Amino acid sequence: MNGHDPLAATDPIGPVADIATVLQAMADPVRLAMVRSLASNDEPICCGSFQVPVTKSTLSHHLRVLREAGLIEQRSEGTRRLTTLRRAEIDAAFPGLVETLVRAPLQLPESLEMQELPGESAVVVSPH
Amino acid sequence: MNGHDPLAATDPIGPVADIATVLQAMADPVRLAMVRSLASNDEPICCGSFQVPVTKSTLSHHLRVLREAGLIEQRSEGTRRLTTLRRAEIDAAFPGLVETLVRAPLQLPESLEMQELPGESAVVVSPH
DNA sequence: TGGTATGTTTGACGTGGATCGTACTACAAT
DNA sequence: ATTGTAGTACGATCCACGTCAAACATACCA
Numbered sequence: 607m608n609g610h611d612p613l614a615a616t617d618p619i620g621p622v623a624d625i626a627t628v629l630q631a632m633a634d635p636v637r638l639a640m641v642r643s644l645a646s647n648d649e650p651i652c653c654g655s656f657q658v659p660v661t662k663s664t665l666s667h668h669l670r671v672l673r674e675a676g677l678i679e680q681r682s683e684g685t686r687r688l689t690t691l692r693r694a695e696i697d698a699a700f701p702g703l704v705e706t707l708v709r710a711p712l713q714l715p716e717s718l719e720m721q722e723l724p725g726e727s728a729v730v731v732s733p734h
Numbered sequence: 735m736n737g738h739d740p741l742a743a744t745d746p747i748g749p750v751a752d753i754a755t756v757l758q759a760m761a762d763p764v765r766l767a768m769v770r771s772l773a774s775n776d777e778p779i780c781c782g783s784f785q786v787p788v789t790k791s792t793l794s795h796h797l798r799v800l801r802e803a804g805l806i807e808q809r810s811e812g813t814r815r816l817t818t819l820r821r822a823e824i825d826a827a828f829p830g831l832v833e834t835l836v837r838a839p840l841q842l843p844e845s846l847e848m849q850e851l852p853g854e855s856a857v858v859v860s861p862h
Numbered sequence: 863t864g865g866t867a868t869g870t871t872t873g874a875c876g877t878g879g880a881t882c883g884t885a886c887t888a889c890a891a892t
Numbered sequence: 893a894t895t896g897t898a899g900t901a902c903g904a905t906c907c908a909c910g911t912c913a914a915a916c917a918t919a920c921c922a
Contacts (some may be wrong), residue, residue, distance in 0.1 A: 623837035627843050633761035635754050685868045685919045702830035710753035749867055813889045813898045
């Protein structure tokens with residue numbers, strides 16, 4: 607009993623946030639890549655399967671932002687957390703938005719390109 | 735003659751930027767309000783007529799961001815700068831995006847509501 | 863019971879960017 | 893010319909946020 611509800615993060619379901627919040631959530635290149643990834647595969651994606659060059663803590667942070675914007679749902683399955691895009695809800699709130707994002711050709715800034723993940727932590731072009 | 739081309743800012747026309755840049759440009763609440771404003775009136779808007787609670791220098795900054803994202807065009811007319819949304823180009827690049835933004839109900843965060851700004855500089859709108 | 867795998871949380875850090883005020887430029891009207 | 897108006901440029905400040913490492917939590921397996 608540490609005051610933490612273990613399910614709180616699992617099922618945060620609320621309405622999709624307002625357009626400003628949604629845009630802000632999607633404006634980050636990492637999160638945009640995540641959303642596009644989620645939108646392309648209609649199967650849930652487990653946290654470690656996102657191909658983004660950030661550490662797992664940063665990834666978790668981004669998932670939180672998306673979750674709090676009402677864009678994704680997560681459920682635990684064993685030790686995994688499966689993430690799905692709330693496509694229907696988003697489409698209802700902002701028709702065509704996800705479609706636009708998925709269709710748009712995306713050129714990652716080179717600072718964001720994926721490289722080999724050596725063992726456990728993701729690798730960016732290291733700043734030094 | 736400081737090396738500045740006085741027309742450079744007037745006609746920077748290039749292609750609409752990539753989706754990440756566009757989203758980032760629109761994600762700011764002030765700029766979102768500006769874009770919505772531009773999208774609603776199909777007449778050009780002069781700089782001082784935006785109903786946003788920032789000083790003119792900040793406003794100029796936001797216009798630059800939008801311009802560099804390829805979202806707006808500006809032309810000088812006398813002492814004014816008339817700004818238009820590049821609707822056709824944006825629609826061609828990201829169909830439905832502007833439509834979505836305009837349609838979305840927007841609740842401004844209270845921090846963004848119009849109010850008196852200290853001193854001379856608040857961008858205020860002529861009542862008609 | 864311990865060990866491993868998967869995520870979350872927390873704290874710290876650095877940077878980008880939103881903001882302002884001031885100074886400057888360009889045009890118009892007096 | 894002088895004044896006023898409209899906007900840009902620049903420098904400074906401040907804070908939000910993206911990032912990481914480390915510690916913690918939870919589930920599964922040996």
